[in-house]
Amino acid sequence: MKNRYFILALLALPPLGHFLGFYLSGWHIISTFGIGLLISVGAMFLGPFVVAATVAFVLTKRWSRRVLLFLPIVLLQIPLFWLAPPGATSEMIGMAHRLRTQFSADQLRAAATVIQEKTSNGTLKTLAFPHDDEQLESWFTVLINQSELPESLRGRFKYVGLTRSNEGDKPEVMFAFSLREGIVCNSHAFEKDFFHYSIGPYVHAYRYQRL
Numbered sequence: 001m002k003n004r005y006f007i008l009a010l011l012a013l014p015p016l017g018h019f020l021g022f023y024l025s026g027w028h029i030i031s032t033f034g035i036g037l038l039i040s041v042g043a044m045f046l047g048p049f050v051v052a053a054t055v056a057f058v059l060t061k062r063w064s065r066r067v068l069l070f071l072p073i074v075l076l077q078i079p080l081f082w083l084a085p086p087g088a089t090s091e092m093i094g095m096a097h098r099l100r101t102q103f104s105a106d107q108l109r110a111a112a113t114v115i116q117e118k119t120s121n122g123t124l125k126t127l128a129f130p131h132d133d134e135q136l137e138s139w140f141t142v143l144i145n146q147s148e149l150p151e152s153l154r155g156r157f158k159y160v161g162l163t164r165s166n167e168g169d170k171p172e173v174m175f176a177f178s179l180r181e182g183i184v185c186n187s188h189a190f191e192k193d194f195f196h197y198s199i200g201p202y203v204h205a206y207r208y209q210r211l
Contacts, residue, residue, distance in 0.1 A: 003058055010051045014077055015084040017043025022087045026094020040087060048077040088194040096197035096205040099183060103153075105200025111149055112173035112185035112203075119162065119171065124148065139163065139179055141171065157182065174206075181207040 021030075021040030030036045052073035056066040085093065118124035125145035129137050136143075140161030146154045158178055162171040176182035183199070184206050190198045198204045 007055050007058065010055055011077055011080060014043045014047030014051060015080045017047055018081065018087070019084045019090045022090035023094040026091040026096075027098045044081065048074045051077065086194065089192070089197070092193075092195065092197040092205060092207060095181070095207055096199045099205050100199045103183065103199070105203040107150060107153065108175065108183060108203050109185055109200065111153060115144060115148060115160075115162070115173050116170050118148070135179065140174070144173075181205075 018040045021036045021038070021043065024030045024039075025036035030039075052070050055073050056069040059069060060066055084090070115124060119142070124142070125148055127143040127145050129140075129143060136159070140159065141164055142162040144160040144162065146157070146160055149160065153175075157175045159174070159176040159182075161174055161176070163174055163184075164171060170187060172184050172186040174182055174184045182205075183203060184196070185203050187202070188204070189201050191204045192198065195208055196204045196206050
């Protein structure tokens with residue numbers, strides 16, 4: 001019985017290692033393209049072979065049986081990787097969990113609602129785009145003066161701005177740490193994909209690989 005639980009735990013290690021490498025990168029505990037990538041790639045391509053060898057040694061003392069068991073145990077682990085989120089999604093989960101400890105989703109959602117209301121009635125304080133910054137202008141339709149934010153949020157973002165919603169709803173309010181990542185408030189209650197992960201209803205972390 002003890003061996004059975006030990007074997008099950010071993011079989012779970014490679015997909016868990018693949019997930020944790022990217023997840024901890026999203027937390028900024030380890031670097032994405034350093035240790036995080038090394039852990040994830042090692043868990044995917046080396047982990048199954050190490051686990052298979054270990055399990056074969058635990059199950060039998062005869063070398064002939066160990067050799068026969070090795071390949072089936074490797075193949076058995078492949079479907080387990082389907083249970084783990086893809087690398088980009090794992091990283092987004094880690095990022096969302098980190099931001100959830102740093103920001104109040106309710107406060108961000110309330111701030112976004114005020115900004116959308118002021119946009120509608122024309123009282124929103126805006127900023128001029130930096131000269132010749134075409135990338136910023138292509139990303140935001142409006143740059144918002146951070147004096148519009150609650151005092152506890154002011155200065156915590158590089159940019160705060162509006163972008164057009166793909167669905168034609170109210171404009172999305174983006175609280176950006178950079179052009180690649182930040183927090184967006186939109187009309188979607190929850191999001192979970194390669195580039196977004198919810199930290200609360202209608203409030204999502206985002207990270208885009210390229211612009």
